[in-house]
Amino acid sequence: MTTEEEKTTGPTAGSARRALAGRLSWGLADQAASSVSNFAVGIYVARSLGVTAFGVFSLAWVTYGVVLNVSRGLATDPLVVRFSGVSDASWRGAVARASGTALGVGIALGAASLVVGLAVGDQVGTAFACLGVVLPGLLLQDSWRFAFFAAGAGRKAFVNDIVWCVALVPALLLAARVGGVPAFVLAWGGSAAVAAVYGCLQSGIRPRLTGARDWLRDHRDLGTRYLLENVSNSGGSQLRAYGLGVIVGVGAVGVVRGAELLLGPFMAVLMGLSLVTVSEAARVLRRAPHRLGTFCLMLGGGQAVAALLWGAALLLVPDRAGELLLGDVWAASSQLIVPVTLGVAGAGLGTGAAAGLRALGAARLSLRSQLFASACYVGGGLGGAAVGGTVGSAWGVAAATVTGSAVWWLHLRSALRAHRHNTPEVRTT
Secondary structure (H helix, E strand, O other): OOOOHHHHHHHHHHHHHHHHHHHHHHHHHHHHHHHHHHHHHHHHHHHHHHHHHHHHHHHHHHHHHHHHHHHHHHHHHHHHHHOOOOOOHHHHHEEEEHHHHHHHHHHHHHHHHHHHHHOOOHHHHHHHHHHHHHHHHHHHHHHHHHHHHOOHHHHHHHHHHHHHHHHHHHHHHHHHHHHOHHHHHHHHHHHHHHHHHHHHHHHOOOOOOHHHHHHHHHHHHHOOOOOHHHHHHHHHHHHHHHHHHHOOOOOHHHHHHHHHHHHHHHHHHHHOOHHOOHHHHHHHHHHHHHHHHHHHHHHHHHHHHHHHHHHEEEEEOOOHHHHHHHHHHHHHEEEHHHHHHHHHHHHHHHHHHHHHHHHHOHHHHHHHHHHHHHEEEEEEEHHHHHHHHHHHHHHHHHHHHHHHHHHHHHHHHHHHHHHHOOHHHHOOO
């Protein structure tokens, strides 16, 4: 016999599941668009520039990753944790200040990159100077994606990334005619600026640079720890890239980047995972906290399995097809498919736990996990390079990533236990 309560809650539960599936679908679509654009840029630049110049472009790319994570830690990570599923008025006010903070970070660190690049000179310095010019647009575009997912409007994030992809096509063609690393950096970042401006039109919100100080003050409890966590993550990648360039040579950086491009869809998902998963984990925590652990396990496990399957498929790619994709970079990069795949699978498993820790607001445990994982990453990558060159570095990173993932899950287990202890009333029977 169906009770009145079941009649009421049944459709509501079904509607919630459909809404979750819809948000995740748009998240996957957005990540697919991001993956395609990142993959296309990497392949096009690798084929156009060759190993050494592609290594220079890759140094600018990993530096952008550090700056991006500074912006996310200070601006959009607190936005996703505290303003997912809130009222429209509250969301709009928060987005104006968060996007203003992201833009301010882009202007400040972009100016620093420009000055350093001009001082260094040569091909590397010029690439960094160009990166400084385009950083504000890159960071503002990224902030709109987080803002839309916090509001459950993943479709708008997807459309924004499509606008970037469309603008990227003529920009890359023009860069190929001009030639050189700086032209490709400007094409990549300039097309992001087009999508950033479109994001203002989509949201009807203008970034408030003057609100950045209030935003940083109001969310310093999360922002400071997330900043350290994010910078240790991307900074580890940058230290490994710079160290690999010193130990083995700049060309080795391009070889590693080429191997990572082959797993591009999963690398892009890992870089921007919090677009969907943190906001969804926060919703799960509010509505059914006893399901958060399962949600995180399915999330991380699904990514790990998908990465392993993709890596297995890459092993079957004939050399002719690989050379068509990466040109001269393929011969060396193809030797790294197995260790890079294992590293990505390990990182994918760990991101499930990371999403849970952020949804719980366990910034201390999250920071501790990331610092440990980053230390392992740098130590494994550089130690492996010293012992076995480029291949040794890849295996060192794979071992470090799997170890770091185990620590993430141990800390999530502790955080879930503490949450259940502190809020026994949310448990269901």
